[in-house]
Amino acid sequence: MPNPCRLMVNGEIWEGLVDPFETLLEVLRERLDLTGAKQGCSQGECGACTVLVDGNPVMACLMLALEAQNTQIETIESLATQELHPLQIAFVEKGAVQCGFCTPGMVLSAKALIDKNPHFQEQDVRAALAGNHCRCTGYTKIIDAVMSLSTGAKHG
């Protein structure tokens, strides 16, 4: 039986009826047309569906929409309004994007790290991105891109 659901996504309220088993990812993609979060494995293994919930990276395929109520949800669409976010610029400049499927999740996982600790080190980046899989880049350029924004970097 559908349940009423109220979500705060990218600063805007969305209200509708959702099935109990409808995931946050399905609601974002199918109801709100926010297709930046990607549907990959649907098992919580690839991280392509990563969004920020109250500033923390979460896999949207593992969270029911009903459980995401009363939180602040940020998707990749919230990052670039007028201009690209510094992380997005860094990804472009360092060549950290190939097919692009993992990129929204990578960028949001990195954003959560940077917002909490601007003095991060490479080991912090590796830990923060451990839940995001990339099958193109080999990760090196992604780590380079994120490290280029560290204010206390000891890269290498």
Add this chain to the structure above:
Amino acid sequence: MSYCQPTQLSDLLSCLAHPNARILAGGTDLIPHLQMGLVEDPLLVSLKGLPELKRIEAKPEAIHIGPAVTLQTLIDHKPLREIYPVIGQTLSQIGALQHRQVGTIGGNLCLDTRCSWFNQSAFWRESLGFCLKKGGDICQVAPKSKRCHAVLSCDGAIALAACQARLVLLSRAGKREVSLMEFYRPNGMDHIDLRPGEFIYKILLPHAPPGFQATYFKGRARQSFDFPLLGLAIATQWDGAQRTLSFVLGGVESCLLQVQMQNLDSFLTPEQVQSAIKSCQRLARPMENAFYGPSWRKKMIASFIAQGLQQMNLIQEDAP
């Protein structure tokens, strides 16, 4: 499938009386199970509306941890990190950050047992005629066995057992307390001692006794994130005259396994180290039910024990 989010403990207990009730805490184990058709038509009972289950409180007799406390909250909890560094050391090896942000300690303790014949899509399992744990009538791991051999895969339980944590279980029938060692049973289909309508209300972590130290080793295919193919916690206590040692093993059986050594001197002799390794290897009987087979897991028991005792400075060094 239906969903409810009780906001009173009494309502939670009423919801749990439903025969198909399944607690939804972080959902990082339950939702993939639903996607794979391993759980059918449940009443999902969310813990989100019960803040009292998300508290960590230091009381005179023990630290009380609510079952809905997230793994990352426990990792970041400074007082706990100082008293029991092994808890953060262990929990930070569970999943990826995305899992630890929503996954809860209660959910980790109640994680379903895992097996390479079970954690597969319905299509995959159907092609083999299913298995004892779901839909079939034989255990694909041990066809002659009458029980399921899926393995306990919760890192948190292994470390908490080494710290002698206890669980308070609550239902409409009342409260009871069990140790973590008693909570798990050697049957992969029914491995936790939760009666109908019962749930983990609290985890009681005793204050660490003087001279206590512990460490945790996790055997897994990928360091980034994975379930334990072997989990080993080593805990020791030195009271000034005698040492006790405890080895808690997970990832090799449907329940926790423990080897204890008592009345030891301050340092262990090489013979005592070998005796500990042999006892653990004899007790653990891993089967062909995980990414790495039995021989690898047995070998790693020896390696982890040797490394652990060395790191904890418990091995007697040879005289020059």
